[in-house]
Amino acid sequence: MKATFPFFGYDTHALRNFVEDLGAEVVLPPKTSKRTMEIGVERSPELICLPFKITLGNFIEALDRGADTVFMAAGARKCRFGYYHFLQELALKRRGKEYRLVPVSQYSPFEFVFRLMPSVFGVSPTRVIWALYMMFERSLLTQQLRQMLNRKRAVDFGGAEKLEKEALRLVKGARNLSDIRRVRRRLKGMTGLNGQRPEVRVGLVGEIYFMIEQYANQEIEKELARLGAEVLFERSLFHHLMHLLHIDRGSYRSRRLAKRYLRECPGGEAMRTVGEAIYFVEKLGVDGIVHIFPFTCMPENIALEGLHRLSEDTGVPVLSLSFDEHTSRTGILTRLEAFVDLVRRRKRSLEAQAS
Numbered sequence: 416m417k418a419t420f421p422f423f424g425y426d427t428h429a430l431r432n433f434v435e436d437l438g439a440e441v442v443l444p445p446k447t448s449k450r451t452m453e454i455g456v457e458r459s460p461e462l463i464c465l466p467f468k469i470t471l472g473n474f475i476e477a478l479d480r481g482a483d484t485v486f487m488a489a490g491a492r493k494c495r496f497g498y499y500h501f502l503q504e505l506a507l508k509r510r511g512k513e514y515r516l517v518p519v520s521q522y523s524p525f526e527f528v529f530r531l532m533p534s535v536f537g538v539s540p541t542r543v544i545w546a547l548y549m550m551f552e553r554s555l556l557t558q559q560l561r562q563m564l565n566r567k568r569a570v571d572f573g574g575a576e577k578l579e580k581e582a583l584r585l586v587k588g589a590r591n592l593s594d595i596r597r598v599r600r601r602l603k604g605m606t607g608l609n610g611q612r613p614e615v616r617v618g619l620v621g622e623i624y625f626m627i628e629q630y631a632n633q634e635i636e637k638e639l640a641r642l643g644a645e646v647l648f649e650r651s652l653f654h655h656l657m658h659l660l661h662i663d664r665g666s667y668r669s670r671r672l673a674k675r676y677l678r679e680c681p682g683g684e685a686m687r688t689v690g691e692a693i694y695f696v697e698k699l700g701v702d703g704i705v706h707i708f709p710f711t712c713m714p715e716n717i718a719l720e721g722l723h724r725l726s727e728d729t730g731v732p733v734l735s736l737s738f739d740e741h742t743s744r745t746g747i748l749t750r751l752e753a754f755v756d757l758v759r760r761r762k763r764s765l766e767a768q769a770s
């Protein structure tokens with residue numbers, strides 16, 4: 416089997432190792448690019464959300480590199496995600512090449528561990544559990560890498576850029592548990608801020624694919640840090656895996672908090688988006704919230720209303736950015752610049768009033 420799956424930001428290597436730990440060869444798609452998006456857009460329904468188009472582009476590029484088995488997350492979430500894999504399978508079949516698409520239902524951990532993975536890879540459930548455990552460890556490491564880079568970039572952008580390559584090399588090279596622990600310690604040592612603190616901190620919330628895949632979100636964490644804002648986030652592959660196993664405390668907390676503005680879950684990750692924003696504002700004291708989501712994403716458009724009410728109630732600025740294949744990078748950068756400027760001036764004026 417030559418397996419492939421969508422490119423998933425820094426977490427791509429955690430997914431890759433998971434599949435390799437189950438004994439299959441991985442054929443990765445090239446890093447997501449303008450070409451990936453164009454290929455996906457060409458074969459997608461016009462109004463479907465951007466993650467569908469980009470991941471379809473990933474599959475086509477990987478199949479062209481020799482992959483023969485495509486893994487795609489599946490599962491109903493009261494939104495279009497529930498039928499992504501059916502439509503992608505149709506689009507790929509039209510190309511006339513031999514391949515197999517395996518939908519991986521996200522919401523049945525028992526089925527995943529005891530039936531699907533053992534039957535697809537011909538391995539025991541024990542091996543699946545071990546591979547899963549290693550994926551948890553690796554995705555936690557990736558989350559720490561992102562946090563370290565976000566903190567460092569906000570105070571020393573150039574220094575963080577130099578570090579990124581080396582840090583990424585260490586994370587990718589961690590093959591076993593003792594490697595992972597060693598790299599974790601190295602990452603902590605690399606953060607070294609020499610007592611400097613970022614002037615402002617913003618919380619990043621939104622749809623999960625956009626929270627993780629840097630090409631999709633136009634490297635928003637990096638761009639905010641370039642402007643001097645440290646980005647706090649909670650959505651990551653690690654937390655998503657915990658959530659799927661029903662052991663993510665953050666997910667329960669977000670659902671409880673979000674009820675203030677959303678009486679019911681409208682699907683997708685709307686409850687988490689609103690709940691995380693409330694947590695960032697009220698518990699972590701961030702200076703602003705940046706909300707990112709694909710244009711036409713119904714759940715996140717509903718979450719938007721909750722975020723506006725949060726902003727009215729607390730005075731904390733919220734910037735909502737929706738993305739599609741036509742979104743201009745210059746437009747995004749201009750809006751980020753204006754937003755960070757606003758957040759910075761508001762913070763200074765609050766500090767002046769308090770002193």
Ligand code: SF4
Pocket residue numbers: 464465466494495496622682683684709711712713714715
């Ligand atoms: S959450 Fe939004 S972007 Fe994701 S599949 Fe559902 S509608 Fe599309």
